[in-house]
Amino acid sequence: MAANDKLIEIEDLTKVFYTDEVETHALSGIHLTISRGEYVAMSGPSGCGKSTLLSILGLLDTPTSGRYRLNGNPVENLSFSDRSRIRNQEIGFIFQSFNLIGDLSVEENVELPLTYRAGMPSAERKKRVKEALDRVNMAHRMRHFPAQLSGGQQQRVAVARALAGSPSILLADEPTGNLDSKNGEAVMHLLADLHREGSTICMVTHDPRFAKHAQREVHLFDGKVVSEVELKKLTEEVEA
Amino acid sequence: MTLQDIRYALRQLRKSPGFTLTAVITLALGIGANTAIFTLVHGILLRSLPVADPSQLYRIGDTDDCCVNGGFVGQNGDFDIFSYDLYLHLKNAAPEFEQLAAVQAGQNTFSVRRGEALSKSLRSEYVSGNFFSTLGIGPYAGRVLGESDDAPAAAPVTVLSYSAWQHEFAADPAIVGATISIQARPFTVIGIAPPGFFGDRVTDRPPDFWMPLSSEPYVNGDSAILHHADSNWLYPIGRVRPGTNIAALQTRLSAALRQWLSTRPMYTDNGGSAVIPKQHVVIVPGGGGIQNLQQEAGQGLKMLMILSTVVLLIACANIANLLLARGTARRADIAVRMALGAGRRIVIRQIITESVLLSCIGGLAGLAVAYGGSRTILALAFPDARNLPVDASPSLAVLGFAFLASLVTGVLFGIAPAWMASHAQPAEALRGVNRSTRDRSSLPQKALVVFQAALSLVLLAGAILMTKSLGKLEHQDFGIATTNRYVLHFDPAGAGYTIDRVPALYREIEDRFSALPGVSSVGMALYSPLEGDNWGECVIQQGYPAPGPDSKCGSTWDRVSTHFLDAIGVPIVRGRGFTEQDTQTAPQVVLVNETFAKKFFPNQDAVGKHFGIDETKYSGSFEIAGVFSTLK
Numbered sequence: 001m002a003a004n005d006k007l008i009e010i011e012d013l014t015k016v017f018y019t020d021e022v023e024t025h026a027l028s029g030i031h032l033t034i035s036r037g038e039y040v041a042m043s044g045p046s047g048c049g050k051s052t053l054l055s056i057l058g059l060l061d062t063p064t065s066g067r068y069r070l071n072g073n074p075v076e077n078l079s080f081s082d083r084s085r086i087r088n089q090e091i092g093f094i095f096q097s098f099n100l101i102g103d104l105s106v107e108e109n110v111e112l113p114l115t116y117r118a119g120m121p122s123a124e125r126k127k128r129v130k131e132a133l134d135r136v137n138m139a140h141r142m143r144h145f146p147a148q149l150s151g152g153q154q155q156r157v158a159v160a161r162a163l164a165g166s167p168s169i170l171l172a173d174e175p176t177g178n179l180d181s182k183n184g185e186a187v188m189h190l191l192a193d194l195h196r197e198g199s200t201i202c203m204v205t206h207d208p209r210f211a212k213h214a215q216r217e218v219h220l221f222d223g224k225v226v227s228e229v230e231l232k233k234l235t236e237e238v239e240a
Numbered sequence: 241m242t243l244q245d246i247r248y249a250l251r252q253l254r255k256s257p258g259f260t261l262t263a264v265i266t267l268a269l270g271i272g273a274n275t276a277i278f279t280l281v282h283g284i285l286l287r288s289l290p291v292a293d294p295s296q297l298y299r300i301g302d303t304d305d306c307c308v309n310g311g312f313v314g315q316n317g318d319f320d321i322f323s324y325d326l327y328l329h330l331k332n333a334a335p336e337f338e339q340l341a342a343v344q345a346g347q348n349t350f351s352v353r354r355g356e357a358l359s360k361s362l363r364s365e366y367v368s369g370n371f372f373s374t375l376g377i378g379p380y381a382g383r384v385l386g387e388s389d390d391a392p393a394a395a396p397v398t399v400l401s402y403s404a405w406q407h408e409f410a411a412d413p414a415i416v417g418a419t420i421s422i423q424a425r426p427f428t429v430i431g432i433a434p435p436g437f438f439g440d441r442v443t444d445r446p447p448d449f450w451m452p453l454s455s456e457p458y459v460n461g462d463s464a465i466l467h468h469a470d471s472n473w474l475y476p477i478g479r480v481r482p483g484t485n486i487a488a489l490q491t492r493l494s495a496a497l498r499q500w501l502s503t504r505p506m507y508t509d510n511g512g513s514a515v516i517p518k519q520h521v522v523i524v525p526g527g528g529g530i531q532n533l534q535q536e537a538g539q540g541l542k543m544l545m546i547l548s549t550v551v552l553l554i555a556c557a558n559i560a561n562l563l564l565a566r567g568t569a570r571r572a573d574i575a576v577r578m579a580l581g582a583g584r585r586i587v588i589r590q591i592i593t594e595s596v597l598l599s600c601i602g603g604l605a606g607l608a609v610a611y612g613g614s615r616t617i618l619a620l621a622f623p624d625a626r627n628l629p630v631d632a633s634p635s636l637a638v639l640g641f642a643f644l645a646s647l648v649t650g651v652l653f654g655i656a657p658a659w660m661a662s663h664a665q666p667a668e669a670l671r672g673v674n675r676s677t678r679d680r681s682s683l684p685q686k687a688l689v690v691f692q693a694a695l696s697l698v699l700l701a702g703a704i705l706m707t708k709s710l711g712k713l714e715h716q717d718f719g720i721a722t723t724n725r726y727v728l729h730f731d732p733a734g735a736g737y738t739i740d741r742v743p744a745l746y747r748e749i750e751d752r753f754s755a756l757p758g759v760s761s762v763g764m765a766l767y768s769p770l771e772g773d774n775w776g777e778c779v780i781q782q783g784y785p786a787p788g789p790d791s792k793c794g795s796t797w798d799r800v801s802t803h804f805l806d807a808i809g810v811p812i813v814r815g816r817g818f819t820e821q822d823t824q825t826a827p828q829v830v831l832v833n834e835t836f837a838k839k840f841f842p843n844q845d846a847v848g849k850h851f852g853i854d855e856t857k858y859s860g861s862f863e864i865a866g867v868f869s870t871l872k
């Protein structure tokens with residue numbers, strides 16, 4: 001029951017980068033648990049390790065030491081291809097700079113992670129792409145290419161791409177960082193809606209206004225979690 | 241490979257037209273050159289005769305000892321050319337051959353005329369009566385030669401090739417049944433061979449007509465070799481019964497050969513019996529016909545194949561490098577794809593799809609290069625070709641080769657970029673590529689440049705070597721003067737001259753030509769220098785023991801007019817040249833070159849010495865009147 005409840009469990013996690021004989025301790029002893037359906041915001045000064053932590057959570061990178069359980073399974077020592085598979089099925093990424101592929105249309109971009117999933121029939125993929133684009137109100141721009149869209153529209157397509165595979169968790173690294181405040185607000189509302197519909201979200205953000213959308217704010221400093229604040233009440237206020 | 245990969249790859253190519261164009265041109269040249277060579281390899285080396293069941297055909301003899309030979313032939317006792325008598329003997333000894341035909345090793349150029357029309361010089365070939373039935377070739381019109389046409393007293397007949405009928409006789413259907421004159425002898429044209437049939441071998445001048453062996457004495461008169469059991473001039477080629485053990489047949493035919501040789505004084509005399517045991521035949525597949533041209537062209541084609549492969553490899557390295565140079569931009573895409581769950585295999589597949597697509601486009605353009613290239617090479621290799629039976633148009637096999645070459649090429653130059661891409665870090669999608677600390681592409685890029693440079697060096701060295709040997713051939717000193725000299729061929733027999741009228745004819749030609757303004761010297765010879773043809777004979781010096789079968793007694797000879805050596809600018813170094821007094825009735829004198837003098841009369845003056853040919857009793861036949869400087 002407990003394992004079912006806790007989507008992510010991290011214990012004593014460290015990450016050290018070695019570059020030109022310089023050691024950078026990006027993360028030093030992180031403990032973090034994220035439950036299913038939770039909305040967590042991560043904040044902290046530049047260089048404190050937020051993106052590093054997020055990339056380990058999303059299996060983009062491996063920790064130097066420590067334990068990481070995803071869905072109750074240890075994932076810190078998986079092979080490259082196993083991590084690729086789990087990333088494809090369990091994780092939805094939303095990047096600061098959208099990271100849509102310029103030479104693929106909106107539809108193809110959203111379909112891309114599904115094509116990496118072995119054995120999903122084309123009809124099923126098309127159905128999911130349509131649903132995801134409908135969800136972010138971008139279905140009418142299916143045939144367009146990213147360069148033909150505004151930043152806000154691109155980020156909505158990126159959200160659709162993250163959603164299409166029905167992942168266990170959405171990971172967002174400053175999803176509003178490249179957007180003006182109006183478009184930023186729109187994306188934040190979209191994420192809040194998704195959370196209400198049941199998505200688990202972990203988002204890195206500098207902006208305290210956006211952090212308020214989350215249920216819990218995790219504050220990082222110099223590679224350590226320095227405070228965790230429950231914001232449920234605030235969220236309820238926003239909803240009200 | 242998914243449709244999306246292909247779509248994406250096409251967009252990539254469209255996005256950078258400069259790169260795409262460069263790559264496609266490079267590939268078109270590389271793949272085109274290789275396809276051109278393959279076209280020739282396929283059209284010449286791998287060519288099957290256009291006959292029924294070529295795989296059943298076998299030839300007795302495996303090398304080229306064209307065209308007429310006396311005595312032991314071939315190297316190490318490898319018999320490959322046979323007299324008519326010997327051919328019949330082998331035929332009787334080998335019932336495994338359903339049919340065994342004999343074809344003339346060398347072909348002739350004969351004077352052919354129809355009615356009062358001007359005579360034409362056409363290629364002819366003597367073949368046994370069962371030639372067409374052995375190959376399974378029926379007539380296009382009339383009938384083909386049959387066994388009865390090859391009987392000793394049979395009426396003289398000939399079969400035209402389709403292309404000769406088209407080009408030399410204006411496709412006149414009335415030619416069948418008509419009488420034409422061949423070397424001034426009447427022959428009846430009994431039929432026309434089917435289109436596309438070019439005979440028993442690939443050559444640059446396939447026969448225009450075929451005549452039965454039995455008509456050889458009719459054409460050649462006293463100098464006929466059909467019934468000269470020691471003159472070897474035929475290649476046997478036949479169709480074996482299914483299931484024949486070729487190795488056993490070869491052993492038995494070799495025994496039959498030795499048995500026949502041991503009955504001939506020509507082979508047993510002068511210690512010849514000692515080398516008979518090592519005489520043998522080699523039976524080779526004959527589906528491709530007589531392989532003389534193939535054996536000659538094979539070396540050159542192999543060299544070209546190596547060079548064109550090197551060119552293609554350089555092209556590969558070049559394009560791989562261009563691809564790697566674009567790598568940084570691509571890496572961001574790859575990192576995002578990996579972040580979305582693309583495994584290494586998928587990434588590699590995508591990159592290889594792109595490179596194979598690129599190389600297939602290059603290969604398509606390369607087909608045009610190949611088409612032009614193979615034609616150019618053929619034109620250069622066979623400048624005198626008429627009806628060359630080598631097809632340079634792209635066949636299914638050529639298309640298949642081009643496609644395969646494109647595929648391999650694409651994979652080859654895609655490997656480095658694919659390897660690079662597969663080692664992208666998915667975390668870069670989050671961090672941004674610019675954060676990446678080490679530039680991984682530098683090492684493979686440097687390695688590729690080194691590889692490219694090394695290959696270019698090899699190519700350069702090969703090209704220099706080839707140019708040098710060609711230059712050497714061109715500027716080779718053959719010991720004769722060639723400036724302002726012209727060679728003219730004529731054939732009195734073809735015009736109906738009998739041997740008794742020939743001396744007068746020659747004198748008249750010489751006189752009339754000399755009288756022409758601007759002509760300073762006229763000489764005549766049976767063979768002109770550098771023609772690549774002559775007769776050879778075993779020389780026996782007077783007062784010396786008879787040479788054994790292994791002795792190197794051979795020397796070539798030529799019959800020339802009084803002023804021939806003058807005309808080609810070759811000086812007499814000792815003794816005298818020919819004079820008007822050296823007539824038919826005067827003592828028989830010869831001129832020999834310095835090499836001959838040194839070889840047969842070492843450390844003495846050859847002038848005044850005598851020698852003969854063939855047998856010791858003739859060793860006084862010729863007196864050496866002079867020695868001229870060696871020409872080739």
Ligand SMILES: Nc1ncnc2c1ncn2[C@@H]1O[C@H](COP(=O)(O)OP(=O)(O)OP(=O)(O)O)[C@@H](O)[C@H]1O
Nearest residue numbers: 017018019024026045046047048049050051052053
């Ligand atoms: N690939 C890497 N190699 C070396 N050092 C790295 C690497 N990635 C991150 N770091 C270092 O790790 C530390 C944490 O970086 P990280 O990107 O996680 O910070 P951040 O909290 O996301 O900062 P920002 O708010 O500016 O995005 C930094 O000191 C950074 O220099």
Ligand SMILES: [Mg+2]
Nearest residue numbers: 050051052173
């Ligand atoms: Mg960051």
